[in-house]
Amino acid sequence: MYPEPTNLWERIEYSSLGTTIAESTWMFPLLEVFHVIALVTVIGTIAIVDLRLIGVASKGHRVSLLAKDLLPWTWGAFALAALTGGLLFVSKASSYMINPWFLGKMALLALAGLNMMYLHMTTWRTVEHWEVDPSFPTAAKVAGWLSLIFWVGVVFCGRAIGFTLGIYY
Amino acid sequence: MGDLLFELSQWLYTTPLNDFAQSMSESAFSMWLVERFWAIPILQVVHILAIAGTLAAILMMNLRVFGKVGHATLGETAQRYTKVLWWSLVFVIISGVLMLFGDTVRNLLNSVFWIKMVLVVVGILTAISYTRGLARQSASGLDVAGSGAKAGGIFLIILWCVIILAGRWIAYAPS
Numbered sequence: 326m327y328p329e330p331t332n333l334w335e336r337i338e339y340s341s342l343g344t345t346i347a348e349s350t351w352m353f354p355l356l357e358v359f360h361v362i363a364l365v366t367v368i369g370t371i372a373i374v375d376l377r378l379i380g381v382a383s384k385g386h387r388v389s390l391l392a393k394d395l396l397p398w399t400w401g402a403f404a405l406a407a408l409t410g411g412l413l414f415v416s417k418a419s420s421y422m423i424n425p426w427f428l429g430k431m432a433l434l435a436l437a438g439l440n441m442m443y444l445h446m447t448t449w450r451t452v453e454h455w456e457v458d459p460s461f462p463t464a465a466k467v468a469g470w471l472s473l474i475f476w477v478g479v480v481f482c483g484r485a486i487g488f489t490l491g492i493y494y
Numbered sequence: 495m496g497d498l499l500f501e502l503s504q505w506l507y508t509t510p511l512n513d514f515a516q517s518m519s520e521s522a523f524s525m526w527l528v529e530r531f532w533a534i535p536i537l538q539v540v541h542i543l544a545i546a547g548t549l550a551a552i553l554m555m556n557l558r559v560f561g562k563v564g565h566a567t568l569g570e571t572a573q574r575y576t577k578v579l580w581w582s583l584v585f586v587i588i589s590g591v592l593m594l595f596g597d598t599v600r601n602l603l604n605s606v607f608w609i610k611m612v613l614v615v616v617g618i619l620t621a622i623s624y625t626r627g628l629a630r631q632s633a634s635g636l637d638v639a640g641s642g643a644k645a646g647g648i649f650l651i652i653l654w655c656v657i658i659l660a661g662r663w664i665a666y667a668p669s
Contacts, residue, residue, distance in 0.1 A: 354662055354663065354665075354666050357662050358658060358659045358662045358663075361542070361658050361661075361662065362549075362655050362658055364542075364546075365542060365545050365546035365549050365550075365658070366546075366549060366550070366553070368542075368543065368546040368550075369546035369547060369549050369550025369551075369553065370550055370553070372546065372547070372550065373550060373554065382578075383574070386565065386566065387565065390565045394557065394562070394563040394565075398553065477539070477543065480539050480542050480543060481535070481536075481539050484535040484538045484539055484542070485535055487535075488531075488534075488535055
């Protein structure tokens with residue numbers, strides 16, 4: 326029997342979905358596998374566009390075409406990562422919510438999202454003009470660098486969670 | 495299945511691999527790694543990023559093979575992402591070997607670890623054959639991939655997903 330939940334996170338953790346995942350021997354590892362597959366696909370596809378933005382790779386290719394090709398894969402993989410991540414969270418919600426690395430991962434995810442939104446609402450609007458230039462606008466390069474930094478940070482925090490879950494009370 | 499793998503792991507303890515794993519775990523580098531809390535998480539981050547590079551390179555070549563991206567020729571796409579694939583695999587292997595020093599016994603004496611190693615070797619050999627096939631095809635002037643390349647590409651994606659599964663499984667398999 327589980328104790329009476331005292332807050333929202335415990336209510337989520339002690340829900341039938343949360344306890345089913347936590348009590349199963351295979352559900353959590355399997356969800357982790359799909360989470361990793363989704364995450365590496367998100368990062369791999371985003372990095373191809375970011376490396377083009379900062380001028381390191383794919384120099385002979387239009388960044389708008391690269392983004393157009395990859396975006397469906399990035400979003401599809403992101404949806405899978407969010408779904409599996411959400412299910413992993415439900416099984417140990419209260420432990421995650423007091424873990425600073427988990428909170429850091431969520432903050433970096435939000436920053437990565439805001440960075441992408443800002444790029445698309447500003448510099449990206451004129452992409453067809455500057456993507457043929459040898460050097461991209463500073464704002465595009467900064468967005469590429471920030472995206473890479475945020476996503477590496479997301480992976481680092483993700484691994485740090487695995488090493489620190491349960492040590493915070 | 496679980497019992498068989500456990501018995502296989504137990505058998506590994508009776509082989510010379512046991513002594514080798516124990517001596518490796520007592521090496522100066524192992525000690526250095528174990529004493530540093532963040533060393534393994536950082537190596538894991540490098541490992542994950544390198545796997546991301548590997549999967550992204552295979553995905554990009556596959557998209558071209560299946561005609562889902564069209565702004566570069568098959569040859570250009572294969573040439574560009576073959577380099578990404580090899581460099582990513584170099585980092586996968588280096589970070590993987592270094593991580594081995596951090597948890598030698600649990601890995602070397604674990605049947606799932608050896609399943610993963612066999613799959614990695616198959617994955618690398620298949621990748622070599624796949625990229626060579628694409629290079630041959632583009633050298634002969636063909637910009638359309640054959641059914642062999644398509645089958646190889648799908649097999650590679652599935653295989654690397656199974657390798658990721660095996661990698662996570664090591665952490666849960668009793669040894």
